[in-house]
Amino acid sequence: MKKLIFVFTAIISMSAEAQNITDAVRYSGTDLNGTARYRAMSGAFGALGGDLSSLNVNPAGSAIFLNSSATLSLNVENSSNEVSFMNSFNSNSNSNTDLGQAGAVFVFNNFDENADWKKFSLGFNYNKSSSYENDFLAFGTNTRSINNYFLEFAQGIPVDLLEVDLTRNQTIAGVYADLGEREGFAAQQAFLGYQGYLYDYEPDNASSPFAPYTSNVATGSFDQEYAYAATGLNGKFSFNFATQYQDFLYLGLNLNTHFINYERMTSFFEVNDNTGSEINEILFEDRLSTLGSGFSLQLGALAKVGENVRAGIAYESPTWYTISEETTQYLKTYSLELGEAIVDPNVVNIYPDYKLQTPAGYTGSLAYLFGTSALLSFDYTYKDYSTTKFKPTDDPAFRSQNELISNELKGASTFRVGGEYRIENWSLRGGYRFEESPYSNGFTVGDLEGYSAGLGYNFGNIKIDLAYDHSSRENNPQLYQTGLTDRFRNSRENSNYVLSLSFGL
Template identity: 30%
Template sequence: MKRYTFLLILSLIAGGSYSQSVDNALKYSSQEYTGTARSTAMGGAFGALGGDFSSLSINPAGIGVYRSSEFTFTPSVEYTKAENGGYSEDKYSFTMGNVGYVASFIQKMAPAKGWQNFNFGIGYNRVANFNREGYVFNLNSETSLLDNWASYASGTAPGSLYTFEEKLAYDTYLINNDDENNYVSALYDGDIMDQQRHITEKGYIGEYVLSFGANYAHRLYLGATIGIQDLYHKTTNSYSEYSLVGNTTSLNEFTFTEYTTTSGVGVNFKLGAIYKVTNQFRIGAAIHTPTFYNLDEDYDTAMSSQFDPSISAAFPEDGNAYHSYESEYVSRVNYDYETPFRTILSAAYLFGHKGVISLDYEMIDYRNAEFGFDNSDSDYEMTLNKAISNSYRSSSNLRIGAEYRMTPNLSLRGGFARIGDTYKGETDEGYNTYSGGFGLKQNNFFFDMAYQYKEYSEDYVLYSGSSDVASLNSTNHQVRMTFGFKF
């Protein structure tokens, strides 16, 4: 229930467009290093291996491992199924996981213990996908969002009500006032409602990378990456209540919909090293600065109500059974967001030319994520960031990958990742990913395919201030195909 507590705190301190952004603080800080099919199949554990374009976003020293120039691109298909209370919703998406080019410059007369080659890379890795759709329910509820709106509106003239919520509730006859602007909901004591929330998300974080690396004596590899992250996230949250048989009210149902679109660009810097302890065993380390985002967020709402004309109780004065309104304007907010610092330690062991096993251990302190608002109340900004600090924790992710070369042209791969819990408390809300795949190569062409599976759960507060929580259980399937050319 710790995630519920966090969400409840946010619903109380953050209103309108800000609340959605704060709830996404973790989402924008969590990333997956699975750009290419080979990296995906091996669980993203490439910090000590290199030689794969995904490594430029993990440990930039991996670019120094290249001994030839290379071009790759990776189309992918994702399928997400979200389920609550036996009801499920499917979402398919087609994305480009990776496009990248690496140029390798090998010295003709390089000394045996000197610099051997210098490499340059430029391209794109998809590091997050937000596409998902699902429903959460709370049946036979004795509470209603209408009671909250009536309470919030108390003492305010209709023309001065909050345009994104209470004003819409008033215009659709869901709350009504007297001469002293005391408001009551369209429900009566004893009325019971079924509640439903429909969540639709789409979007991504893509990282454009510019990397440089070098190879010293085939023993030490160094690299650096400038990452420019492109973020787009659109959510549609529709909250509905349905009247049950036996209620006194004439209200059949109402729906309140929030539309939030967040987009922007962030910049980070990565620095890494790989060292061959022996020809078989190598270690790696990388540091990632925070990604410094500047984000634009648009927020607007809509509301509709449906009444039964055969029931006189609380029927609208205008005599119409159906009402629908949109907020008077769109709220547009610009703010800064800073993700946490990351550290990645890696190790890999090569079994001659037959196989490899690799491991990455990543550490992130999510308490250090921060928002910054221009021309805003500093106390408000401090409250939001304090809520993050009090609710998140330092976390770690473990990624393990293996590859076995069946023939000189065919390799089999497998991977596992444990994504650590990010919330304070006793309950572990981390999750696992499982992956596998194969690779084929012929002369200067190679083809890799990977499949990844993960299952995770998220808790949702049905509406701001509600004590009712519902869990949305999601499963995600990814298939990626990488086409590569060496020259």
């Protein structure tokens, strides 16, 4: 069994690598998810309402329902990655089926014809916010070694902390665990590299760029493979209240609870035959398990502006998350002269919970209704990702990450356009969306572009809707945040097929 280690005193030193800007962006973003009608129109529902997933944009939308209704949506996601690294190319594809949405709205009419408040509605809805299902492989020939990752963490770490004293009955697991409890993440990484014979301690060797540690991996070329595999999702449960004032104004409120379930495993393998290199192969595995829960609220208003024009405005508060994480690590090295060295602490690091505050969102919407036969809708949303914060903000490592977030992230706009045309009981739909990159450089994570289409049939008390949406985005992430910071390009495409069943209650 793996040994469980609760890392308390070392939270400052470990958080610089374990919680970083990449995590902040991952948990702050949302995908296009929901009912088939909503997705077929690319989510442009802020001024329309009358759909359970429209509550994700504007909570006033539930007061548009004429009758109580429920909707269930199943989603099939197909994704593909085209990865290039150091002039090498690889591609793969994945598929996943899940419950994308489920909910109901209950409408309570006021039968007093002279009353200003015509009705109110109560809604309950589950919506998947983001999918973390993904895996890919990047490989190529580099001039920098994964050894740089461990060497950078070793700087400033006394060598006596990295040694295992067999005369005192110390073990790899015991020292690794003790370092995690007393010194933190950086010391654990330095320990892995030292015990894997990636470097030696030579205090008099001032010529080494990593003095007093000197690398046992000679310079030259390195054949490298980086494998990434992740599962999980970010989901949201919403309790909705909305009301209609006279015949032109609708107001709504959402109280949302969020959850994160994210599992990630990275594996890095490197081979070299460089002259003078004492280490010829390195395999480094790192596993992360993340669970989180959060809360947010939304306010919205929807108004009839003339006979055919609808307008909406909505505010979504930050989501305040509490997140817990666990990690395990494994290192194996091989020397043509000395053979194999395995550093397997068999330890689960359990870190203290931390807080994450995601950015608030502001949405403005317009829609034009061509009688009862057609409509055209437009949404604009703005989020300032530079306001994302790790908490407590007085933690030195979190302060450093928050400064990085403030400098490297920016405000990002999202544009969504959707239309619907009705032919008797049939409805034909289409949409387009564009999401700006949250990064100031527009390079680490690129802009997203997507389009959608769908159709539906109204049987009366039952409605069936189908949708297809496609999106593409190019990312250029770093292999690691420290040491080996080379980037690879990942062009990712997502195609989704959605089936929704709606029925009156």
